[in-house]
Amino acid sequence: MSGQAAVVDQATPEPLAPMSHQKVVVRRAVAARKFDQPRFLYVFTALVFVYLFAPILVVFWFSFNSRKSLQVFGSFSLTWYGKLLEDSNIISSLVASVEIAFVTMVVATVLGTMLAFGLVRARWWANRPTGTLMLLNLVTPEIVTGIAFLLVFSQLGLTLSLGTVIIGHITFSIAYVTIIVRGRLAAINREVEEAAQDLGANDLQAVRLVTLPLLWPAIIASGMLVFVMSFDDFVTSFFTTGIGVQPLPLRIYSMIRFGVTPEINAVGSLMMVITIVIVLAALFVYARQQRARLAFLAE
């Protein structure tokens, strides 16, 4: 389409053809060129990418600044990372955040995967309400669920701790696992399981030996996603953390409130590297299986 338009455009740079038929062609070609080769769109998209990445890269860049300034870059240095390592508060927050994210990942992945199986395979009246509940949970803003947690825990007399943070994180994570795993599960052909059953496997064996291996990439990818979301979570943690060790985002929050320091750049960059590496790994796991499936289908 665009090639054709370009050819016409080159052949008739000026609309000087006298015949009305040709005029129509030329006018359409010019219109089509605007439509199909929108240089404006290319520039605009490039600018949006700059907008998306500039803030992150600036933080990353200034985390290596030897000076305290945000305006003058002295020389490359790891001073602020060294400061982080000496700050026992930040280290204990980092450890706490990893612990929270790990427990959340394990529990939410198990619960979410089971829910995906139930939603795809059970024939029951409860499917619809459970599915709706999951979607509602997904779209409810965290400030609302966060306050709900705060009130429940205080009414139950539970002391806010890392445990209450984990409960909060698991609750918002289940839906993500379910949606990712359900998508993959629905795409798996039931016939492969039936084939296993024809070969003598019972229901459970068919799931364990045939379906689960096909699902693993989706389960692992969703687990990694949950880890990252829990690790980065601020709002739910804000309402469910007690006194004592705070998750890392809350630590960053109180640092920001005290004013801008280069240490925030360093801890922020560290978190970015951790999460982006995990996200890319998850994408890799997920994409590799999709490629393998395509290869399998092509044979």
Next chain:
Amino acid sequence: MSVAANRLWRLMLAPAGLWLVVFFVAPFSIVIAVSLATTDFLGRPVFGWNPENYQQVFDPLFIPVLVRSAAFAVAATALCLLIGYPVAYMIARFGGRFRNFLIVLIILPWFADYLVRIYAWFVILGDQGVVNGLLHAVGFPGDPPVTFINTPFAVIGGLVYDFLPFMILPIYAALERMDPSLTEAGKDLYGTPLQTFLHVTWPATVQGVVAGVVLVGLPALGDFATAQILGGPNTYMIGNLIQDQFGSGYWPFGAALTIVLMAVLSLLMIFYLRSAARPAEASA
């Protein structure tokens, strides 16, 4: 499917279903109860029937905050749509084999920590930030040359940055699903690009737009960290007001604010879920 298997699958619904009932549904009833409560001298809720808490929400003192929250959320959503649609269109139509890669690039910054992404704008546009440093160096007058922090622009800009990927992704998905020959058909019928867009592309992707508007609008309306870090007293949003009530304020009022916010958001959610259910039913 055997009866035993069906029973097994039903059981699979139970753990997560119960979890959501206990930790998602039940807490709401407590928020509602607290929103109608008063407090004792220790600030603990005393349950009762006190609808005054809701009257307080619409007190003239707080109306500006509600209006401002709505205005900020609408502005951020509109900007996300204006920025997000062309980008989604560009990637879906002209991304070629880089499409998946470009989409990953769109999502990737979102995975940087939420607070760090907000704080990054402080680094760039703060009074002592990068841009002011550069402007000062080239001789712009004023100290600082540009004031960005504590203005509505800062908060709206921050919200756009927070949630832009949520607008781009559903629109991209809708554009990708759409058959490109439809636009060609539009042009073959002598439609101008604008006509083709309005009569073919837009109707085919409006589902994605609705999804994007809800996915951006809901969190933007409930956000409080952006206004807190990039804004000031003049840019207070309902989320900040709620947060204050649960910090050192009056819990029942905070709960009433939360319920009002939730009611507004529910309307948007119902709208979204209904429009999302329609194509699923049509394809079934």
